[in-house]
Amino acid sequence: MAKLIDRQQLLSNDPWHFADDEQAVTEYAIVPLKRWLEQRDDLLALAQQGKLGVHFNSDETADQLGEDAALMARISIDFPKFSDGRGYSTARLLRQSFGYQGELQASGDVLIDQLFYMLRCGFDRFALRDDQDIDDALAAFSTFSVSYQSDVNDPRPLFRRRS
Amino acid sequence: MYVYDQYDQQLLNERVAQFRGQMARYLDGKIPEEEFLPLRLQNGIYVQRYAPMLRVAIPYGLFNAKQMRTLASIARDYDKGYAHFSTRQNVQFNWPALEQCPDILERLASVQMHAVQTSGNCIRNTTTDEFAGVTADELVDPRPYCEIIRQWSTFHPEFAYLPRKFKIAVNAVPGVDRAAVKVHDIGINIVRNEQGELGYRILVGGGLGRTPIIGSEIRSFLPEEDLLTYLDAIIRIYNQFGRRDNKYKARIKILVKALGVERMQELVEAEWQRIKDGEDKLTQAELDRVKSHFTTPNYQTLESNPASLQQAQAQDAAFARWVQRNVRPHKQAGYAIVNLSLKQKGNAPGDVTAEQMDAIADLAEEFSLGEIRSTHQQNLVLADVEQQRLYELWQQAKSNGLATPTLGLLTDMICCPGGDFCALANAKSIPVAEAIQVRFDDLDYLHDLGEIDLNISGCMNACGHHHVGNIGVLGVDKKGEEFYQISLGGNGGDDASLGKILGPSFARDAMPDVIAKILDCYVAQRIDGETFLETYRRAGHTVFKEAVYGKAD
Numbered sequence: 001m002a003k004l005i006d007r008q009q010l011l012s013n014d015p016w017h018f019a020d021d022e023q024a025v026t027e028y029a030i031v032p033l034k035r036w037l038e039q040r041d042d043l044l045a046l047a048q049q050g051k052l053g054v055h056f057n058s059d060e061t062a063d064q065l066g067e068d069a070a071l072m073a074r075i076s077i078d079f080p081k082f083s084d085g086r087g088y089s090t091a092r093l094l095r096q097s098f099g100y101q102g103e104l105q106a107s108g109d110v111l112i113d114q115l116f117y118m119l120r121c122g123f124d125r126f127a128l129r130d131d132q133d134i135d136d137a138l139a140a141f142s143t144f145s146v147s148y149q150s151d152v153n154d155p156r157p158l159f160r161r162r163s
Numbered sequence: 164m165y166v167y168d169q170y171d172q173q174l175l176n177e178r179v180a181q182f183r184g185q186m187a188r189y190l191d192g193k194i195p196e197e198e199f200l201p202l203r204l205q206n207g208i209y210v211q212r213y214a215p216m217l218r219v220a221i222p223y224g225l226f227n228a229k230q231m232r233t234l235a236s237i238a239r240d241y242d243k244g245y246a247h248f249s250t251r252q253n254v255q256f257n258w259p260a261l262e263q264c265p266d267i268l269e270r271l272a273s274v275q276m277h278a279v280q281t282s283g284n285c286i287r288n289t290t291t292d293e294f295a296g297v298t299a300d301e302l303v304d305p306r307p308y309c310e311i312i313r314q315w316s317t318f319h320p321e322f323a324y325l326p327r328k329f330k331i332a333v334n335a336v337p338g339v340d341r342a343a344v345k346v347h348d349i350g351i352n353i354v355r356n357e358q359g360e361l362g363y364r365i366l367v368g369g370g371l372g373r374t375p376i377i378g379s380e381i382r383s384f385l386p387e388e389d390l391l392t393y394l395d396a397i398i399r400i401y402n403q404f405g406r407r408d409n410k411y412k413a414r415i416k417i418l419v420k421a422l423g424v425e426r427m428q429e430l431v432e433a434e435w436q437r438i439k440d441g442e443d444k445l446t447q448a449e450l451d452r453v454k455s456h457f458t459t460p461n462y463q464t465l466e467s468n469p470a471s472l473q474q475a476q477a478q479d480a481a482f483a484r485w486v487q488r489n490v491r492p493h494k495q496a497g498y499a500i501v502n503l504s505l506k507q508k509g510n511a512p513g514d515v516t517a518e519q520m521d522a523i524a525d526l527a528e529e530f531s532l533g534e535i536r537s538t539h540q541q542n543l544v545l546a547d548v549e550q551q552r553l554y555e556l557w558q559q560a561k562s563n564g565l566a567t568p569t570l571g572l573l574t575d576m577i578c579c580p581g582g583d584f585c586a587l588a589n590a591k592s593i594p595v596a597e598a599i600q601v602r603f604d605d606l607d608y609l610h611d612l613g614e615i616d617l618n619i620s621g622c623m624n625a626c627g628h629h630h631v632g633n634i635g636v637l638g639v640d641k642k643g644e645e646f647y648q649i650s651l652g653g654n655g656g657d658d659a660s661l662g663k664i665l666g667p668s669f670a671r672d673a674m675p676d677v678i679a680k681i682l683d684c685y686v687a688q689r690i691d692g693e694t695f696l697e698t699y700r701r702a703g704h705t706v707f708k709e710a711v712y713g714k715a716d
Binding site for chain 2 (some may be wrong): 090147
């Protein structure tokens with residue numbers, strides 16, 4: 001079982017659950033992006049109540065959801081292997097090009113040493129792989145106190161912040 | 164040169180602390196080998212054939228005497244007393260203990276050096292012309308742009324896990340290219356448009372390795388302020404669509420080839436339009452701030468080609484030869500650019516001892532404003548030397564084994580570490596370089612042959628850039644035995660070309676004879692002072708093939 005954290009704490013009683021192509025969609029279901037695209041009309045009501053999420057496979061791109069991102073309360077992005085970096089771009093594009101404001105969760109092979117980069121790309125929920133140490137993970141969010149680039153949390157690169 | 168401010172230093176200190184923690188977790192068994200791999204690679208640490216190798220970044224090749232002395236101290240305290248300068252302007256230690264790497268990184272950080280992103284599937288050290296800022300023919304000094312790219316690429320949150328390594332090079336000299344921009348993932352030529360505005364011509368998808376490709380133009384002119392947003396757009400497209408199923412097909416060159424450069428251009432342009440006027444657009448203030456670190460020094464008013472220099476050349480033929488070969492014109496009257504050769508006979512190309520490193524630091528302080536550059540050709544440069552002091556400098560460089568007068572000649576070869584050190588290599592490369600240096604040690608003959616790039620790689624990953632050698636040598640493995648394949652006609656310069664394979668490969672001990680046959684063919688064929696490359700291009704491949712293998716029946 002993955003351990004769900006945000007940058008402050010371990011979260012429990014998360015109402016969200018995955019519903020793959022066969023499972024019934026109930027409140028707080030996270031459905032595959034493909035299912036959303038195919039059954040949009042059926043799922044729209046639940047989404048409008050803020051009770052639907054979608055899950056991106058690593059080879060799916062943010063523009064496939066596009067402006068519909070605004071309908072989602074949670075989006076989960078899969079990291080099938082920690083070294084597969086596509087999800088970083090997906091997250092950033094959802095946040096910065098499609099204005100996604102809801103919860104953004106990293107799922108799959110989520111390791112301590114990726115957390116800081118994920119945070120900067122707009123993730124705020126991390127389904128940490130179950131063998132990872134929670135204390136080490138929470139500490140990883142404050143590894144660096146300064147960054148050169150813009151990111152989702154601060155759109156100004158350092159050169160616009162330097163005093 | 165660029166001097167760190169509090170932010171730069173803080174970031175680096177935090178990086179060292181981060182890696183110390185990661186190393187401790189690894190040694191505690193909390194991080195398995197496979198997951199530690201990218202962490203150590205992004206801190207410059209390979210595990211090689213016999214020992215770890217630590218690759219230290221020298222951003223765009225520029226460093227100073229204090230940093231060189233620190234490198235020397237690391238060579239002494241943590242290694243076997245020497246270091247190796249690579250073609251990408253970095254410096255490598257071949258024998259550090261893995262557990263000591265955090266301490267080495269801490270020592271580097273104390274002099275504003277690091278090993279950040281010198282390996283791994285991320286944006287690597289940006290390279291440029293080793294004569295940047297002192298050569299008269301450049302449009303502008305490219306180093307501020309390299310520094311801007313360095314900062315942007317350091318810990319870029321989105322691009323730390325790219326499909327493969329990613330290399331950027333910058334050139335600012337029209338018609339000349341010492342940075343080999345056409346064989347980089349992104350090649351940046353700084354140009355002026357018809358309105359006289361400064362900007363960039365951007366090439367994409369060049370590279371060597373097992374699929375060598377010359378980069379394609381993706382944008383003929385990009386305005387100066389748009390550098391980072393455009394780079395973001397290219398790499399974002401690559402990160403999303405580059406192949407991840409096969410590491411040999413994962414470089415951006417394969418994506419560009421698969422999509423076609425026009426489609427790649429459309430995708431990049433569409434992405435760029437969304438972000439081009441955002442906060443990442445460079446400001447004039449930032450351009451000015453970074454440029455202010457690379458201002459022209461307070462040069463003295465000096466006479467060009469002073470009588471003392473002419474006299475020394477007339478009296479000392481060896482000095483005259485060194486000046487002719489290893490000294491280049493400087494933009495400032497009375498100054499010269501000096502190339503210190505790391506190609507002594509009996510030494511692996513690019514290797515220097517700790518004693519030599521200290522001596523070079525002394526020379527830099529005494530003769531060249533305390534700065535040093537490392538070069539794509541695996542040599543070092545002292546860029547601001549008074550012509551009237553060249554003789555004095557030469558004597559000191561010579562006594563330290565740094566004045567071999569062969570810059571650009573056959574024995575100034577590029578050579579990867581090969582099977583002596585590298586775990587990837589199919590064959591040794593250093594003994595081939597050495598055999599060629601021993602065979603062709605007649606300076607008169609070498610000078611008569613003129614400029615020839617001889618590049619040697621121990622495997623098809625092409626760290627020795629054999630594809631762009633006028634003569635390229637590639638080590639291949641045949642049933643457990645080492646053989647060497649020759650290619651001719653490669654060139655990494657402004658009119659870049661890839662070498663063409665000459666024919667079946669040769670055993671190592673045949674290599675000097677084979678090279679001799681190629682050179683004899685060139686000497687017999689050349690007309691009107693042609694270089695080797697010019698003769699090859701005119702006379703054609705077959706002539707050389709027949710010279711080496713005999714006429715086909």
